[in-house]
Amino acid sequence: MKVLACDGIHDDGLALFRDAGWEVVVSDPIKDPAALAAALAGVDAVLVRSATAVSAQALAGAQGLRVIGRAGAGVDTIDVDAATERGIAVMNAPDGNTLAAAEHAISLLFALARHIPRADAGMKAGHWPKAGLTGFELEGKKLGVIGLGRIGGTVARKAQGIGMEVAAYDPFLPASAAGKGSVPLKTLDELLAWADIVTLHIPRTKETTNLLSEASMRSMKKGAYIVNAARGGLVDETALLKLLDEGHLGGAALDTFATEPLQADSPLRAHPKLILTPHLGASTSEAQQAVSTILARQILDFINTGAVAGCVNLPPLTAEAAREVGPWMPLMSALGRLAARLVPAPTRLHISYAGRTAGLDTRPLTRLLVAALLGPASGRVTPVNALQEATARGLTVAETLGGDGDGFDRLLRLRVEGEGPHQQPVVREIEATLHRGPRVVRLDGVEIEFDPQAFVLLLRNEDRPGMIGAVGSQLGAAGINIVNFALGAAGDGQARAAITIDKPVTDEQLALLRATPGILSLQQV
Ligand SMILES: NC(=O)C1=CN([C@@H]2O[C@H](COP(=O)(O)OP(=O)(O)OC[C@H]3O[C@@H](n4cnc5c(N)ncnc54)[C@H](O)[C@@H]3O)[C@@H](O)[C@H]2O)C=CC1
Numbered sequence: 001m002k003v004l005a006c007d008g009i010h011d012d013g014l015a016l017f018r019d020a021g022w023e024v025v026v027s028d029p030i031k032d033p034a035a036l037a038a039a040l041a042g043v044d045a046v047l048v049r050s051a052t053a054v055s056a057q058a059l060a061g062a063q064g065l066r067v068i069g070r071a072g073a074g075v076d077t078i079d080v081d082a083a084t085e086r087g088i089a090v091m092n093a094p095d096g097n098t099l100a101a102a103e104h105a106i107s108l109l110f111a112l113a114r115h116i117p118r119a120d121a122g123m124k125a126g127h128w129p130k131a132g133l134t135g136f137e138l139e140g141k142k143l144g145v146i147g148l149g150r151i152g153g154t155v156a157r158k159a160q161g162i163g164m165e166v167a168a169y170d171p172f173l174p175a176s177a178a179g180k181g182s183v184p185l186k187t188l189d190e191l192l193a194w195a196d197i198v199t200l201h202i203p204r205t206k207e208t209t210n211l212l213s214e215a216s217m218r219s220m221k222k223g224a225y226i227v228n229a230a231r232g233g234l235v236d237e238t239a240l241l242k243l244l245d246e247g248h249l250g251g252a253a254l255d256t257f258a259t260e261p262l263q264a265d266s267p268l269r270a271h272p273k274l275i276l277t278p279h280l281g282a283s284t285s286e287a288q289q290a291v292s293t294i295l296a297r298q299i300l301d302f303i304n305t306g307a308v309a310g311c312v313n314l315p316p317l318t319a320e321a322a323r324e325v326g327p328w329m330p331l332m333s334a335l336g337r338l339a340a341r342l343v344p345a346p347t348r349l350h351i352s353y354a355g356r357t358a359g360l361d362t363r364p365l366t367r368l369l370v371a372a373l374l375g376p377a378s379g380r381v382t383p384v385n386a387l388q389e390a391t392a393r394g395l396t397v398a399e400t401l402g403g404d405g406d407g408f409d410r411l412l413r414l415r416v417e418g419e420g421p422h423q424q425p426v427v428r429e430i431e432a433t434l435h436r437g438p439r440v441v442r443l444d445g446v447e448i449e450f451d452p453q454a455f456v457l458l459l460r461n462e463d464r465p466g467m468i469g470a471v472g473s474q475l476g477a478a479g480i481n482i483v484n485f486a487l488g489a490a491g492d493g494q495a496r497a498a499i500t501i502d503k504p505v506t507d508e509q510l511a512l513l514r515a516t517p518g519i520l521s522l523q524q525v
């Protein structure tokens with residue numbers, strides 16, 4: 001396994017990959033999509049911070065890539081839709097840098113209130129710049145927090161600790177969280193009109209781009225301040241300069257910019273009412289150590305056990321739940337592949353999980369089965385994009401939970417409708433369980449047991465003496481060993497058999513077998 005670590009990922013996380021036997025390739029930021037695409041060849045996981053953008057173009061040829069890891073919170077520099085389409089998991093580690101980002105925002109509040117950068121620059125230039133640098137106290141001032149998540153919530157708590165009056169705007173806060181805190185919520189309009197200082201802690205999305213537009217900044221109090229240690233593009237930079245020049249806003253502190261690195265000749269750099277830092281929010285040794293190790297553990301767990309944490313395009317699956325569903329995973333993949341041979345163009349899949357199903361998280365199982373069912377028909381389908389691919393290809397997936405397990409602890413019943421191998425409409429039913437390993441126990445209602453991971457010949461023949469011998473001797477002549485011969489009777493005068501063989505038969509051998517008198521159908525799966 002190979003991981004490509006761009007953008008200065010803390011070595012503690014990389015050490016976890018090395019300890020797990022991975023090859024670790026460390027790289028400077030790769031800005032050019034074509035260069036990143038080339039660097040991703042043969043890579044299983046790529047780690048980035050904010051400098052290397054992972055675009056659709058960079059991902060186009062990344063055949064083996066399984067995970068994109070963001071050592072931090074914001075995934076706005078990663079094309080998550082393109083990754084999902086290609087079945088690549090996108091993970092982040094937002095808990096690791098919450099404190100660092102919150103403390104940076106608080107630092108910027110103090111820096112604005114007390115003109116620290118200008119004072120420092122004046123001193124370094126040989127002056128005693130006391131006059132003109134009278135500041136204001138934060139205690140008693142009103143802080144408007146936009147986005148009361150991890151960082152916004154921490155900023156709110158710390159600001160209350162220094163005596164600020166805090167309110168927030170966050171329309172997506174779960175009602176349970178909104179009710180609990182001591183931070184009153186306001187509408188955006190109310191918050192902007194109320195606050196002395198507004199601080200942003202939201203992701204950049206299409207909806208939040210230019211959330212602080214000229215009009216919304218104009219609705220702020222005269223002389224108010226803005227802190228943006230979240231993302232560039234949330235504040236309209238041109239409008240900000242205008243409102244600072246007009247004197248409508250008292251000042252602003254920016255850690256993040258619409259374009260990063262900020263252009264050398266950007267007018268933001270020269271503005272006396274602006275304090276700028278180069279996206280330093282997460283730059284503490286503690287945060288970098290935390291995000292790299294959290295991310296490494298998430299990726300290693302995901303690859304090794306299927307556990308899903310911190311993934312933005314897969315539902316979470318705890319390590320305990322992964323242990324519970326883990327043994328079922330090979331069965332799901334095998335059944336998906338089997339179903340794909342029986343119904344190459346499926347239009348409807350119904351999965352029924354029967355028997356003991358309490359607490360069973362079926363989401364990863366269903367995704368795995370759908371991925372294996374659709375896999376042969378197209379490039380790359382993984383649990384990440386399986387349901388999306390199903391919709392795109394007109395496959396309806398339904399599942400039910402509970403019901404009689406027919407004597408088994410857990411029993412899986414699949415019903416697959418669609419077109420069969422000869423484009424004929426078919427409905428196939430498979431029942432399977434874990435019983436001395438993955439095992440099909442019934443096929444189309446006929447009791448017949450075989451391992452769906454093995455090479456199997458599915459046979460329907462006239463139910464008369466000599467058929468087993470005829471097939472057996474032909475396979476023997478072809479040098480193929482029979483591992484297991486399972487017989488089933490449908491009560492329709494025809495016999496069914498699942499013959500497990502040690503290696504696949506060739507098309508010519510299949511044709512010869514099919515020509516044997518009494519054989520009605522034969523399919524290799
Ligand atoms: N400057 C830096 O180095 C860092 C910047 N960040 C930025 O901070 C952002 C927030 O990080 P966390 O607090 O960890 O994320 P989070 O997901 O815990 O919190 C984000 C909050 O914003 C809210 N929200 C989303 N859209 C909103 C909207 N349109 N209006 C108001 N609220 C909205 C959400 O409901 C959520 O409560 C990240 O997305 C990232 O862009 C994060 C870490 C470091």
Ligand SMILES: O=C(O)CCC(=O)C(=O)O
Pocket residue numbers: 049050071072073074075097279280281282283
């Ligand atoms: O990695 C960094 O320095 C920036 C962190 C950041 O912006 C984030 O976690 O969203």
